[in-house]
Structure formats: C-alpha cells, structure tokens
Amino acid sequence: MKLNHALLAAAAMGAIVAPNAHAATKKHVKHHAAAAPHDAALRGEVNELKAQIASLREEMRNQRDTTATTQTQVAQTQAQVAQTQTQVSAINQEITNVPTKDDVKSISSATIASAVEKEHHNDTFYFKGIKLTPGGFLELAGIYRQHNQTNDIATNIGGIPFPSAHNYYEGESRLTARQSRVSFLAEGMANQHTKLSMYGEFDFQGAAQTANSNESNSYNPRIRVLYGTVDYSKDGQGLHFLAGQNWSLVTMQSKGITPRAEVVPLVIDAQYVAGFAWTRTPQVRFTADFLDHKLWIAASAENPQTTFGGSIPATVTNVVAGGSGFNSANNLSLNTVPDFVGKVAYDDNIGGHQLHIEGFGLQRTFTARVNGSAVIAGNNVNKGAASFGGSINFQVVPQFLDVQFTGMAGKGIGRYGAGSLPDVTFDSNGTIHPIHENLYLAGVVLHPTKMLDIYGYAGEELQRATPETGAFGTGNLLANDSGCFIEGGTCGGNTRRVREATGGLWQKIYQGSFGRAQVGLQYSYTQRDLFISANSNGVPRTDQSIGLISFRYYPF
Known part of the structure; x- marks a missing residue:
C-alpha cells in the first residue's frame, strides 16, 4: 500500500x-x-x-x-x-509384514536346510582373487577278462594273447581304485579381455618298480594333464596359448579347439576303444578363433616318442635305457624333432542341432643310429612321415542323441591309436620304414533321461605290410605262425589289425548339492589279427571279451 x-x-x-x-x-x-x-x-x-x-x-x-x-x-x-x-x-x-514368532516357526525347515546347503556347497572358492575349482572322482572298478592279460584298468588292446600263450586259458578278475582322479582349475582375469588359467589332473595309474598288488597295493600318482593357458578374447575373436601336458591336438573336440573340451569315449576301460586317436603329452599350442568363435585354427609342437615293429637289425640302435629322471627299466626312442600338428575346426547350430567339424594334419620325424665300428663309419638315419584326419560330432536329437566319427590315415601313426600298434619298422640295411595305417572310430550316445546315458562305439586300426622280405619288416611271409593255436607253440607274426565293439551305460543314483554318485557297466569284444605268413592257415586271429563295472562318486 x-x-x-x-x-x-x-x-x-x-x-x-x-x-x-x-x-x-x-x-x-x-x-x-x-x-x-x-x-x-x-x-x-x-x-x-x-x-x-x-x-x-x-x-x-x-x-x-x-x-x-x-x-x-x-x-x-x-x-x-x-x-x-x-x-x-x-x-x-x-x-505389518514382519512375521510373528508363530510365523517364523511355520517356515519350512527344508527351505532353511536348502539355503544352508547352497551356501556351503559352492562349486568354486577364491584365494587372493584367483578363482579355484576342485574336481575329480573316487572310483572302484571291477574287471573280468576272458583271457588273462595281467592288465589293470587299461587293457592292452594290441596284446590280446593267442592260444599259444598259457595265460590264454585263464580268466582274469580284478578290483582296482587306480583310476580315481583329483583335479583343480585356477583362473584369474589379468584385464578385461585376458584370462590366465592353470589346470591339473592326476590319477594313480603310475607303476614304479616297487609297486605291486601283494599287500599294500602301493601305486603312485601320475600326471594326466597339467598345463597353463593365456586366453585373449575381444570382438568375437580370440588368441590362445597353452603350455604343459595335455591331450594331443589330434584328439577330437566337442567345441572349438579348447582344452577340457575333448570328446573322450565314455567307457570305463582306461585304454578307451580301438580306433580312438589320442595321446597325452607335453606340448606348446597356439590357437586363434574368428567369426564370433565359430572358426578355429591351431598348431602344436608335441613331445615325440616312437614305437617299433618287426625285427631290429643288430647294426641299429633305436632305443636307449632311461637315464636321469626316467626309470632305467624303460627304453626311450632317439627322437630329435617334435611331432607337429595343425588343426582347423568349425562350429555351427543348424536348427537347434549342434555341429562340430574338424580336420588335422600330423608331421613326424623318426631317428635311429646305424652303428659304426673301427673299420666302418656309422651314420644317423632319419625319416619323415605325414598323416591326415578329421572328426565330426553332431547332435541328431538335441539333449537325446549324439553321434560322432573320427578317421585318420597316413604313415607312422601307430602311437596315436588306442591299439598301440608300431609306428615304424626297419629293413635289413637299417633304413626306417614308417608303417601305413588307417584308424576309424564311430560312436553314438543316448540320453534317455537326465540320470541315464547309454553309449556304443565301434573302431578299427589297420596296418599295411612293409615291402621288405626275409626276417625284417612287418607282414613278411617268413614269420613263423605255425603254433599260434597250439599251447606253447610258436606265434611270431606281427599285428595287422585290431577292432573293437563296445557298449555300456552310466546310471546316476544321486545328483545334488553333495555331488554325484553313479554306477557304470561296460562290455567289449575285441579281435586281433596277424599278417598272413607262409605257414599260417589263413588269418591268425584271436579275440577277447571284457566286462567292467564302476562305482564313482564326484564330490565337486
């Protein structure tokens, strides 16, 4: 106003x-x-x-x-x-919603127990920022073989006895816990795109000279795999490095080219199945992936070792007894160059059906010494050999039916087959001859329920005769097979082929927060053929029937 x-x-x-x-x-x-x-x-x-x-x-x-x-x-x-x-x-x-004392009493004790279990049964734990995942299982396995081979859980597929051997007429029954396994995985992120990992897996199938089954059954642990990895991944592609002991790069994978994704037969037998291509050996591996992790390329240099077949000329040194760090009862070959493996793999999803395809090549070099003397100079002999192979793994019916196939052909690949056939042989002059071989494995796995897996496999490893005649080479006509079917007779031929058909199941009897318990059954039938010789009546052939049962508990 x-x-x-x-x-x-x-x-x-x-x-x-x-x-x-x-x-x-x-x-x-x-x-x-x-x-x-x-x-x-x-x-x-x-x-x-x-x-x-x-x-x-x-x-x-x-x-x-x-x-x-x-x-x-x-x-x-x-x-x-x-x-x-x-x-x-x-x-x-x-x-208003806070429960009363009576409400608390009405809460299910099972719900509380479930929460406690989840807290105390984590799959992983951390130490100084590193993620640790334990693993492994306890196994008690029972084995029955029609013909005694004095083998533990791993059957010598290429060593099935003929009737000429006295143990052919005795069965073999064993119980063993040596395939029980302990493993661990350590992982850490160095930065946003780089992961460092270390993985180790050990069982008890080592057999030092002091190991026996008399009283204490004292068998020593052994390395299955033990390696470290560096993985870099960005924008749908990655680079990977592995160093240590792992499955060979020739072993089939289920996805990409990554460790711990090997497709190993589900059998109980620790030697797996005839036709399965594998080794577990020290190596250095480089891998790259492209196209949103669908296309993979890898190369590895792997520890070499050679297996020999046929007679060895007296002028040739091909193995030497183990020295420092090795058991002197074992011989080692004279390799000087690693085995080199290259592999390409591709993954895709076709209408909900997972598909994995891969192809690989293997290059090996074999070495021996033709001995010299004061009069005649000696010399080293070397021979290279190449082979090729591929695999396919396909989900025919997702979550129900999987099929797989592996094939490999070339020279000097006996070591890579489960039958453990020879890589090379010699002629009378000491020249190395890599043996030509084909191996195949087909498999099918059914998952009728979440608690049951049923499997079947069929495989073969087949070698060709070398051209040498006389006492050397493999498949020579002068081999004495006249007594292969007579107890105590002479049966000196070389193995030409092993083939096997096997089937079994794994039934889970418990799976929950306390791990998994399961029982397995397996039956296998294997044939072993020798090369035909001048005095053999047709193809010398023997066979083996094996039944196995396994009880396993996986706590992690």
Whole structure:
C-alpha cells in the first residue's frame, strides 16, 4: 500500500511541476535572469522525484523475486512432505509384514536346510582373487577278462594273447581304485579381455618298480594333464596359448579347439576303444578363433616318442635305457624333432542341432643310429612321415542323441591309436620304414533321461605290410605262425589289425548339492589279427571279451 501511495504522490507532483515548468518556460523568454533560481529549484525537485520512482521500481522487482523464490521453496517443501509420507507408508507396510514368532516357526525347515546347503556347497572358492575349482572322482572298478592279460584298468588292446600263450586259458578278475582322479582349475582375469588359467589332473595309474598288488597295493600318482593357458578374447575373436601336458591336438573336440573340451569315449576301460586317436603329452599350442568363435585354427609342437615293429637289425640302435629322471627299466626312442600338428575346426547350430567339424594334419620325424665300428663309419638315419584326419560330432536329437566319427590315415601313426600298434619298422640295411595305417572310430550316445546315458562305439586300426622280405619288416611271409593255436607253440607274426565293439551305460543314483554318485557297466569284444605268413592257415586271429563295472562318486 505504501508503494502505491508513493506512486500516486509522485504522479501528482509531476502534474503540478509540469504546468509550472511550462509557465516558467514562457516567463523565461521575458524574464530569463530573474527566473533562473526558481527553475533550478524545480529541476532539483524533479530529479529527486525521479530517483524515488526508480528506487520504488527496484523495490517492486525485489518483492516479485522474493515472492517467486518463496513459492518455489513452498513447492519443494510440499514434494518432500509427500515423499516422506510415502516412505512412512512403506515402513508401516513392512512393519505389518514382519512375521510373528508363530510365523517364523511355520517356515519350512527344508527351505532353511536348502539355503544352508547352497551356501556351503559352492562349486568354486577364491584365494587372493584367483578363482579355484576342485574336481575329480573316487572310483572302484571291477574287471573280468576272458583271457588273462595281467592288465589293470587299461587293457592292452594290441596284446590280446593267442592260444599259444598259457595265460590264454585263464580268466582274469580284478578290483582296482587306480583310476580315481583329483583335479583343480585356477583362473584369474589379468584385464578385461585376458584370462590366465592353470589346470591339473592326476590319477594313480603310475607303476614304479616297487609297486605291486601283494599287500599294500602301493601305486603312485601320475600326471594326466597339467598345463597353463593365456586366453585373449575381444570382438568375437580370440588368441590362445597353452603350455604343459595335455591331450594331443589330434584328439577330437566337442567345441572349438579348447582344452577340457575333448570328446573322450565314455567307457570305463582306461585304454578307451580301438580306433580312438589320442595321446597325452607335453606340448606348446597356439590357437586363434574368428567369426564370433565359430572358426578355429591351431598348431602344436608335441613331445615325440616312437614305437617299433618287426625285427631290429643288430647294426641299429633305436632305443636307449632311461637315464636321469626316467626309470632305467624303460627304453626311450632317439627322437630329435617334435611331432607337429595343425588343426582347423568349425562350429555351427543348424536348427537347434549342434555341429562340430574338424580336420588335422600330423608331421613326424623318426631317428635311429646305424652303428659304426673301427673299420666302418656309422651314420644317423632319419625319416619323415605325414598323416591326415578329421572328426565330426553332431547332435541328431538335441539333449537325446549324439553321434560322432573320427578317421585318420597316413604313415607312422601307430602311437596315436588306442591299439598301440608300431609306428615304424626297419629293413635289413637299417633304413626306417614308417608303417601305413588307417584308424576309424564311430560312436553314438543316448540320453534317455537326465540320470541315464547309454553309449556304443565301434573302431578299427589297420596296418599295411612293409615291402621288405626275409626276417625284417612287418607282414613278411617268413614269420613263423605255425603254433599260434597250439599251447606253447610258436606265434611270431606281427599285428595287422585290431577292432573293437563296445557298449555300456552310466546310471546316476544321486545328483545334488553333495555331488554325484553313479554306477557304470561296460562290455567289449575285441579281435586281433596277424599278417598272413607262409605257414599260417589263413588269418591268425584271436579275440577277447571284457566286462567292467564302476562305482564313482564326484564330490565337486
């Protein structure tokens, strides 16, 4: 109100001053000298009034700003009050939902037990930021063989006896826990795209010279695999490095070219199945993947070792007894160059059916020494050999039926087959001859239920005769096989082929937070053929029937 009154007063004053100023102007023409003092006074009053008007306007602006700020503060306060009211309502609802003592008693004890189990049965744990995953299983296996081979859980497929051997007429029954296994996996992320890992797997199938089955059954642990990896992955592709002992790169995989994805037959027998291509050996491996991890390329350099067939000329040194770090009862071949393996693999999903295809090549070099003397100089002999192979693994019916096939052909590959046939032989001059071989394995696995797996495999390893005649080479006609079917008779021929058909099942009897328990059954039938010789009546052939049972507990 004061502000309005002031404005009215100012307007009135302006109305009074204006006529006076006009009159003063008229008088100024005639009486300029006399009116000057009076005009100066009027101008002072006008300026004073203008200043008051400006001050009043500034005060009005300040009042408007203060009013706006107050209104904003009021709105904020109202919003805070509404939010507080909402929180109070939520708290009241929570208080209403708090169970009473009787409600707590009614909670299922099974639910509480389940939560405790989940907390105390994690698959992994951490140490200094490293993720650790334990693994392995306890196994008690029972074995029955129609013909005694004095083998433990791993059957010597290429050494099935003929009727000429006395043990052919005795069966073999054993119990063993030596395939029990312990494993661990350590993983850590070096950065966003790089993972470092270490994996080890051990069983008890080592057999030092002091090991026996008399009283303590003291068999020593052995390395199955033990390696480290560096994996870099970004934008749908990756680079991978592996160093240590692992499955050979020739071994079939289920996905990509990655460790711990090998497709190993589900059998109980630790020598697996005739036709299965594998070794577990120290190696260095480089792998790259492309196309969103669908296309894989890898190369490895693997520890070499050679197996020999046929007679060895007296002038040739092909093996030497083990020295430091090896058992002196074992012989080692004279290899100087690693085995080199290259592999390409491709993964795809065809209408929900997983498909894995791979192809590989193997290059080997064999070495021996033709002995010299004071008169005749000796020399080293070397021979290279190449082979090729491939595999396919396909889900015919997802989660129900899987099929697989592996084939490999070339020279000097006996070591890589489960039948352990020879890699090379010699002629009478000491020249190395890699033996040509084909091996095949087909398999089918059914999953009728989540607790039952049924499998069947059929495989073959077949070698060709070398061209040498006389006492050397393999498949020579002068081999004496006349007594192969007479107890105590002579049966000196070389193995030409091993083939096997086997089937079995794994039935889980428990699977839960305390691990998994399962029982397995397997039956296998194997044939072993020798090369035809001049005195053999047709193809010398023997066979072996084996039944196995396994009880396993996987705690992790």
